[in-house]
Amino acid sequence: MLLQEEQYIIHWLTEYGPLPKAQIVRMLKDKPPKTAEKIIRALKNEVMLHEISGGYYLGVDPMCQPDQRMILAVWVLLQFIDRVDPMAHYPATYPSQIFFLKEDIGYEIVVLYDGEQHLTRLLQPQEDLRYILVLPHINMAQELVLPSAPHLFATVDYNGQETPDVRFFTESEGDTYAAV
Incomplete structure (x- = not known):
């Protein structure tokens, strides 16, 4: 089962498409940046999150393009x-x-x-x-x-x-x- 913040990230990226990693970190407003980075890393390890354009963007589908x-x-x-x-x-x-x-x-x-x-x-x-x-x-x-x-x-x-x-x-x- 995903943590609340992990659910938020998956939801946002499903709704908006790939976003810059810096935006995801800022959207997790109640978490310090290092904690947000750990949450992102955990989602990548679970293969629920993919790096796009060399890791600048994050997305739930590695083939989608940022808008x-x-x-x-x-x-x-x-x-x-x-x-x-x-x-x-x-x-x-x-x-x-x-x-x-x-x-x-x-x-x-x-x-x-x-x-x-x-x-x-x-x-x-x-x-x-x-x-x-x-x-x-x-x-x-x-x-x-x-x-x-x-x-x-x-x-x-x-x-x-x-x-x-x-x-x-x-x-x-x-x-x-x-x-x-």
Whole structure:
């Protein structure tokens, strides 16, 4: 029988596909990094977890490929992970990547690339639902048709690092965006 944390890892990787090892370690928020590494090692020894791309990614199926949109969405999710239950986040309906609950409010993370500004028209706002729109650069926000629901913008910048900088922006007066 698997430990609770092992079950979480298998569940996350089944839902999201392969993720960077650094994300899995951070998602195990209640465990020190060394303990998280031991849990991952145990799952690999049980052949329930596989290294992908030389071990940078972990997955339950050695043949599956990482989804870069999902990886960006998970980096954004990790900014809230201390206030999100381990089982209170899961894949969302297109065009969103992840839905999560934080303090009884639903959030959808939507990753958009250049040229995909039209996808915001597919969002279906509901009461108690907020959007986090992940953009390649904040200037793209000016080109979006925004949903009639509370929303934030985010950028994920690697800057040559393994763990990226995630910055949040909100609309300020005019067509400018202020860091949160």
